[in-house]
Amino acid sequence: MKKLILALAVLVSLSAAAQRSQDKKKMDAFITNLMKKMTIEEKIGQLNLVTPGGGIATGAVVSSNVEAKIKEGKVGGLFGVHGPEKVRQAQDFAVKQTRMKIPLLFGSDVIHGYKTIFPIPLGLSASWDMALIERSARIAALESTANGLNWNFSPMVDIARDPRWGRVAEGAGEDPYLGSQIARAMVRGYQGDDMTKPTTMMACVKHFILYGAAEAGRDYNTTDMSRIKMFNEYLPPYKAAIDAGVGSVMSSFNDIDAVPATGNKWVLTDLLRGRWGFDGFVVSDYTSVNEMIAHGMGDLQAVSALALKAGLDMDMVGEGFLTTLPKSLKEGKVTEKEIDQSCRRILEAKYKLGLFDDPYRYIDTSRPAKEILTADTRKAAREIAARSFVLLKNNNQVLPLKKSGTIALVGPLANNKNNMLGTWAVSGDPQTSIPLLEGMKNVAGNGVNIIYAKGANITNDTLLAKKVNVFGTRIDIDKRSPEEMLKEAVEAARKADVVVAAVGEASEMSGESSSRSDITLPESQKKLVRALVQTGKPVVLVMMSGRPLALEEENELTTAMLQTWHAGSEAGNAIADVLFGDYNPSGKLTATFPRNVGQVPIYYSQRTTGRPATSEEFKKFQSNYLDVPNSPLFPFGYGLSYTTFSYGDVKLNKNSMKPNEAITATVTLTNTGKYDGEEVVQLYIRDVVCSITRPVKELKGFQKVFLKAGESKEVSFKITAEDLKFYNSELNYVAEPGDFKVFIGTSSQEVKEADFKLQ
Numbered sequence: 122m123k124k125l126i127l128a129l130a131v132l133v134s135l136s137a138a139a140q141r142s143q144d145k146k147k148m149d150a151f152i153t154n155l156m157k158k159m160t161i162e163e164k165i166g167q168l169n170l171v172t173p174g175g176g177i178a179t180g181a182v183v184s185s186n187v188e189a190k191i192k193e194g195k196v197g198g199l200f201g202v203h204g205p206e207k208v209r210q211a212q213d214f215a216v217k218q219t220r221m222k223i224p225l226l227f228g229s230d231v232i233h234g235y236k237t238i239f240p241i242p243l244g245l246s247a248s249w250d251m252a253l254i255e256r257s258a259r260i261a262a263l264e265s266t267a268n269g270l271n272w273n274f275s276p277m278v279d280i281a282r283d284p285r286w287g288r289v290a291e292g293a294g295e296d297p298y299l300g301s302q303i304a305r306a307m308v309r310g311y312q313g314d315d316m317t318k319p320t321t322m323m324a325c326v327k328h329f330i331l332y333g334a335a336e337a338g339r340d341y342n343t344t345d346m347s348r349i350k351m352f353n354e355y356l357p358p359y360k361a362a363i364d365a366g367v368g369s370v371m372s373s374f375n376d377i378d379a380v381p382a383t384g385n386k387w388v389l390t391d392l393l394r395g396r397w398g399f400d401g402f403v404v405s406d407y408t409s410v411n412e413m414i415a416h417g418m419g420d421l422q423a424v425s426a427l428a429l430k431a432g433l434d435m436d437m438v439g440e441g442f443l444t445t446l447p448k449s450l451k452e453g454k455v456t457e458k459e460i461d462q463s464c465r466r467i468l469e470a471k472y473k474l475g476l477f478d479d480p481y482r483y484i485d486t487s488r489p490a491k492e493i494l495t496a497d498t499r500k501a502a503r504e505i506a507a508r509s510f511v512l513l514k515n516n517n518q519v520l521p522l523k524k525s526g527t528i529a530l531v532g533p534l535a536n537n538k539n540n541m542l543g544t545w546a547v548s549g550d551p552q553t554s555i556p557l558l559e560g561m562k563n564v565a566g567n568g569v570n571i572i573y574a575k576g577a578n579i580t581n582d583t584l585l586a587k588k589v590n591v592f593g594t595r596i597d598i599d600k601r602s603p604e605e606m607l608k609e610a611v612e613a614a615r616k617a618d619v620v621v622a623a624v625g626e627a628s629e630m631s632g633e634s635s636s637r638s639d640i641t642l643p644e645s646q647k648k649l650v651r652a653l654v655q656t657g658k659p660v661v662l663v664m665m666s667g668r669p670l671a672l673e674e675e676n677e678l679t680t681a682m683l684q685t686w687h688a689g690s691e692a693g694n695a696i697a698d699v700l701f702g703d704y705n706p707s708g709k710l711t712a713t714f715p716r717n718v719g720q721v722p723i724y725y726s727q728r729t730t731g732r733p734a735t736s737e738e739f740k741k742f743q744s745n746y747l748d749v750p751n752s753p754l755f756p757f758g759y760g761l762s763y764t765t766f767s768y769g770d771v772k773l774n775k776n777s778m779k780p781n782e783a784i785t786a787t788v789t790l791t792n793t794g795k796y797d798g799e800e801v802v803q804l805y806i807r808d809v810v811c812s813i814t815r816p817v818k819e820l821k822g823f824q825k826v827f828l829k830a831g832e833s834k835e836v837s838f839k840i841t842a843e844d845l846k847f848y849n850s851e852l853n854y855v856a857e858p859g860d861f862k863v864f865i866g867t868s869s870q871e872v873k874e875a876d877f878k879l880q
């Protein structure tokens with residue numbers, strides 16, 4: 122029977138492969154035929170991506186004369202155009218008024234939801250729930266395609282280990298294994314199993330490569346990294362997206378080995394296509410071709426030729442390809458073959474989206490009202506947001522709050538629609554979001570008396586406010602004096618049984634071009650927290666931020682802390698669900714929270730040193746600091762629940778395996794508390810002896826397990842040689858025989874361990 126099933130499976134996959142090869146032949150013939158009729162200018166036109174403005178311009182320029190350019194066949198794709206009517210109008214210019222009638226791509230940055238906004242990606246990742254993340258991407262695709270879009274500049278999978286970098290908000294944190302799972306889930310969510318469906322869109326993995334390793338956490342800064350680190354720690358999520366069939370890739374702004382990614386042949390061709398077999402197209406980041414002039418790589422003609430030859434196919438906004446490639450071709454600086462190759466890749470993407478069959482496939486005026494920001498999508502946003510929160514501290518079980526008595530809700534983010542959506546929510550309308558005050562009223566019912574006071578400004582620094590308020594008011598400096606606001610908050614606290622303080626960052630204090638050298642709470646809010654604590658009332662901090670903040674003082678002072686990121690359209694309801702215990706928090710950190718910025722970069726999977734610290738106390742001639750312990754404030758994988766979980770010892774079914782065998786590691790997990798709840802059981806591995814230095818621990822598996830109060834369950838993981846592989850000095854992906862440790866536990870630091878051997 123087993124054999125029969127196997128034979129059938131082989132047959133099915135053979136026939137699927139045969140079908141794919143036939144489809145490819147059909148596509149190739151169609152495109153070859155089309156390209157035969159195209160002039161060189163028309164081919165170059167396909168390589169041009171423009172934005173007519175109206176969205177958020179992230180560079181100094183926006184495109185001009187867009188309509189005329191489309192009609193002249195000088196545009197391959199647009200972004201920043203939304204809504205079936207507008208998309209139809211632009212598509213009409215392309216398919217009715219150009220000679221070749223080639224449809225346009227319509228792109229957008231749909232990073233964590235389109236109109237229904239989900240938590241920022243860093244928050245989403247803290248759910249450790251792949252089905253949930255895929256669902257958020259699915260809904261984002263549904264809403265975006267309902268508004269005429271067919272191409273998404275997401276997922277952003279840059280590993281980020283420096284919370285000074287504002288774009289840490291946009292990715293899945295510090296870990297390559299988790300990041301890879303999330304990359305896959307998002308690609309699946311956007312593209313589905315068929316990109317021609319009117320509800321799916323092409324994804325674009327970005328920023329290729331290493332953008333998250335910008336030196337000193339300063340955006341757009343240079344990166345420098347060994348191949349070993351790159352292959353083992355930074356590249357896996359990009360590769361996972363490629364393996365999941367992502368249709369496009371965006372090159373990054375930074376340089377790699379002193380050549381900007383956008384003009385780096387090793388990156389865009391040797392690695393991406395040669396080594397990984399990527400067959401989609403590569404788009405530049407916003408004017409990143411032109412920016413190679415500032416990098417010192419030559420004038421616009423030189424950098425455009427460099428980019429094309431490196432393997433870049435589409436030029437975002439800068440029009441270096443459009444304006445200089447004809448000349449470069451004449452002068453022999455690029456070849457027609459190179460232009461053809463990039464043009465073919467763009468046309469293939471359009472073909473795969475089904476645009477040649479029906480350029481209006483994504484245009485349906487009846488869809489927006491039915492599919493965008495509906496009760497269903499809001500419900501999903503609320504559920505997903507609640508699952509992204511991380512309970513950092515909960516002394517005296519002050520949480521969940523009782524649905525009775527008096528609560529003082531204070532803080533600049535307590536009743537603030539403008540900062541719920543978070544960074545990179547360009548299509549979302551802040552006014553459609555639910556602030557915490559409203560959410561608490563919705564969830565608490567009539568038994569609770571909520572007294573609200575703003576208490577402080579996000580910051581009193583008017584200059585910072587001006588820098589942050591570029592896309593609308595995010596920091597609103599009150600007309601009242603700080604003292605007056607503080608007094609009001611303290612009075613509210615005195616009247617209450619418990620204080621909930623919503624503090625943190627404005628949404629645009631993280632994100633693109635929003636690096637911070639000081640990642641503590643702004644002083645205005647620190648003062649508020651101190652004053653509230655002084656009242657002697659229990660203080661619950663609801664932390665909103667786009668990055669790990671350094672919260673040592675707040676951790677000392679307060680009774681409880683719930684990290685809620687920027688939680689999206691349903692922020693207030695979701696936070697209230699968790700505060701009042703309608704949902705028991707289950708999120709775990711995916712980026713380490715440092716004690717202070719001096720510990721940065723800090724991440725759990727650091728490589729071994731020859732002089733490891735043996736305790737938290739300073740010891741001379743060990744790898745440690747005079748002024749701060751090595752340990753973070755909250756490690757990767759950390760997060761509490763209203764219930765408690767206990768872990769039994771790690772049991773292995775055997776202690777040694779051959780390369781083609783597997784070991785099963787099992788722990789008994791028990792919910793020892795009073796609440797039903799979910800726990801993210803994490804499995805880490807350490808390669809004890811190896812030809813290169815290896816991380817002290819690497820995540821290699823996790824399961825989110827639901828247990829009723831008092832319930833126990835065996836949780837098992839299968840470990841194969843695949844989990845032990847790494848890139849060695851020759852960059853071969855190998856598992857070396859020898860000793861390994863396996864750790865299973867509730868965070869990267871709190872684990873039980875066992876030993877095994879690979880023969």
Ligand code: BGC
Pocket residue numbers: 179180230274327406407633
């Ligand atoms: C960002 C990209 C984004 C692009 C288009 C750039 O500044 O780095 O992530 O996709 O703008 O909006």
